[in-house]
Amino acid sequence: MIRRTARLGITAVVSLATLSACASNDRPKGDLAASKITTIGVNSYLWRASLDTLSFMPLLQTDSNGGVIVTDWYVNPQIPSERMKVTVSILDQDLRADAVRVAALREINRQGQWISAPVQAATTQKLEDLILTRARDLRRASIAG
Known part of the structure; x- marks a missing residue:
């Protein structure tokens, strides 16, 4: 023992x-x-393209593993009575058209109060198209370089 x-x-x-x-x-x-x-959970081209496309807006939150980018309210200097807030969700690790979704909130200023207003569907579609185009450009540049 x-x-x-x-x-x-x-x-x-x-x-x-x-x-x-x-x-x-x-x-x-x-x-x-x-x-x-440095390892992210979503397509890196879509992630980078989303950040580039939204670079004019202040960022509130980013989560590269979950693929979410949330901007803070942005007031266009040419339309000071209107502001926008955008959320981009990257849904896949592949560079595909259905792998990115944009949601937007819009508010207008009425007598000092911000009031919710509808967002044109074309606005979110245009942002998705810009992100996809930029992502494809980034991918082409990385293959050529």
């Missing part, structure tokens, strides 16, 4: 020594974290 206990103790010590050898400091710190930061 004593031999068995001693053998288990030695096995445990050897196992711990082996594990500690695996935790060597030869590897640069932050490698794992860096790879997780």
Whole structure:
């Protein structure tokens, strides 16, 4: 019984020594974290194109793993009585037309109060088209480069 206990103790010590050898400091710190930061869960061309397309608007929230970009309210200097807020959702890892969805909110200023107003369907469709065109351009540039 004593031999068995001693053998288990030695096995445990050897196992711990082996594990500690695996935790060597030869590897640069932050490698794992860096790879997780640069790896996104959606199509990178659509992600970059969405950020480029919305670059004129202030960003409120971005989630590259979930593929969501939410802008803050944007007031066009030429139409100060109107503001827009946009949400882009990237739904797939493939560069496809149905992999990007844009939703928009619009408000108009009436006597100092912001009131919800309808968004023309063409507005969100145009943003989706701009994002897709930009994503295709980015992909072509990366293949050619």
